[in-house]
Amino acid sequence: MLEIREMRPEDLERVAEIEKKIFSMPWSKEGFAESLEQDYTLYLTAVQDGGIIGYCGMSQAFEEAEITNVAVEEKSRGQGTAEKMLRELFRRGEEKGISRYILEVRFGNAAARRLYAKLGFEDVGVRKGFYERPAEDAVIMVKD
Numbered sequence: 272m273l274e275i276r277e278m279r280p281e282d283l284e285r286v287a288e289i290e291k292k293i294f295s296m297p298w299s300k301e302g303f304a305e306s307l308e309q310d311y312t313l314y315l316t317a318v319q320d321g322g323i324i325g326y327c328g329m330s331q332a333f334e335e336a337e338i339t340n341v342a343v344e345e346k347s348r349g350q351g352t353a354e355k356m357l358r359e360l361f362r363r364g365e366e367k368g369i370s371r372y373i374l375e376v377r378f379g380n381a382a383a384r385r386l387y388a389k390l391g392f393e394d395v396g397v398r399k400g401f402y403e404r405p406a407e408d409a410v411i412m413v414k415d
Contacts, residue, residue: 273352275359278307278314278326285323286316293342295404306330306339313367315360317343317352327356329364329372336364338374341383353383357390375409377402387412 278286287300298306306312306328314328325343329336338360343352364372375398376383392412401409 274318275315275356278316282316286326289342289344315356317356325352335371336369372414374412378408378410
């Protein structure tokens with residue numbers, strides 16, 4: 272059974288491990304710890320069979336939030352975990368008065384872009400050369 276819950280300090284080791292495996296320029300454990308302490312952020316983890324398989328997070332500024340992280344370990348993908356985490360993030364965001372979400376995603380990440388479109392995000396722009404290792408543009412997506 273999949274459980275979506277708030278990220279805890281004791282989760283950071285595993286979260287940083289997943290981050291390092293997935294992203295070419297990963298956040299550090301300390302970076303997550305610092306973000307987790309802020310009043311304007313919210314981070315969730317997906318837990319299955321007692322282990323963390325994914326996480327997502329956002330940073331709020333008034334009624335807008337930037338989705339800062341969405342990750343699911345490779346062997347657990349394709350099971351709807353990212354969608355469930357994001358729907359819970361939106362539910363909690365609504366309680367905080369958030370009405371607009373923004374994110375950047377690699378141009379070539381078709382699976383993520385499909386998921387975000389399914390959740391109501393629309394392409395609104397491109398950040399040229401935003402990503403490194405490998406160099407790639409970012410698509411800016413917004414959900415109102």
